[in-house]
Amino acid sequence: MRPPVLLATVLSGALLLGACGGTTRENSTGNGGPTGSATTANPQAPLRTGLKITYLPKQVNNPYFTVVRGGAENAGKELQAEVKTTGPSDASAASQVTYINTAAQQRQDALVLAANDPNAVAPALKTARAQGMKVVTLDSDVAADARDLFVNQVNSTDIAVKQIELLAETIGGEGEFAILSATANATNQNTWIEIMKQELAKPGYAKLKLVETAYGNDDDQTSFQKTQALLAAHPNLKGIISPTTVGIAAAARYLSSSAYQGKVALTGLGTPNQLRAFVKNGTVKSFALWEPAKLGYLATQAAAALASGRVTGSQGQKFAAGSLGEYTIGQSGEIVLGPPTVFTTDNVDRFDF
Secondary structure (H helix, E strand, O other): OOOOOOOOOOOOOOOOOOOOOOOOOEEOOOOOHHHOOOOEEOOOOOOOOOOEEEEEOOOOOOHHHHHHHHHHHHHHHHHOOEEEEOOOOOOOOOOOHHHHHHHHHOOOOEEEEOOOOOOOOHHHHHHHHHOOOEEEEEOOOOOHHHOOEEEEOOOHHHHHHHHHHHHHHHHOOOEEEEEEEOOOOOHHHHHHHHHHHHHHOOHHHOOEEEEEEEEOOOOHHHHHHHHHHHHHHOOOEEEEEEOOHHHHHHHHHHHHOOOOOOOOEEEEEOOHHHHHHHHHOOOOOOEEEOOHHHHHHHHHHHHHHHHOOOOOOOOOOEEEOHHHOEEEOOHHHEEEOOOOEEEOOOOHHHOOO
16 A cells, blocks of 8 residues: 655665574564564574465555565565465455454464554454464554564655655645545555645645545545545645555546646656556656565565564564665564655656566
8 A cells, every 4th residue: 555766775785594684682572562472582593494474465456565465475485485465355444354364274474464454453463473473564554562563665754755745846835635545544544644744734835735635445446536526526626645556546547538637736656567657648747656576575574584583573683684685673663665766757667566
């Protein structure tokens, strides 16, 4: 949800899957509270094969999460793990609960989840963890005591600030703009939007005015209609930020076929394959994202490290994440994939995802 050099700076020198990454055995309480399981990490533990891992995206028909799935499946092949994808076709708050319960009933070793709502799924996740299933969230987090690890695609402040910078550059640093978000309960979207508002309070952005935040529910047609409504409601609108791949693609499609093309700027988070044509026809000057496949890959590697007992989720623990190298778990069980990439007409053709 749904965004520098394409993660070349994440960590060079990839470690072998069997490496321990220099960690030592340590006692830990984890970050999952009473619902957590193992409390002791053993970085020397053998990496288990044959693990059963369920990947649960916000919605199965979302192109962005399809790319994430590819990364998860690639990690599964390297780990000799069974990775299966399941999930809802809509992004409503409670739509994932049934799938979480099913994964627990099927005795899956781990669940990799992009949450539609931080709280609606928490009770089911706590029950599943109490039964022994490890939970790794990616893209959009849940309540911290309902999972073991959160793989954040990028530092939240960096990606939020970057979107404001891109908009300001495009519209000359002044004017009205709107935000076209995903769902009203999406954790990552709300975090980024709050940081954007804080950034707008700085003197350098005194002439930028956020007039409305609309929600397209990560649905193409709804986002298309919300774009149309924003333009009708705000005749002086100079720009739109859409921090979701579904929203920005729908908004670009509307703008490119309207009288607003070239007059209302659009930026946010999207994939090169979605937006390439709109960059080339001038609808979108620049946008940002991380590499989604690497997000799925890292989360699956983290799930395997958890299920093998190499980490428990405590701050400071390290693990080898296949071709991405070594990662260190941060505060509250957070792992950050890496910096965002900015795409423009100069580089958009170099990427294929």
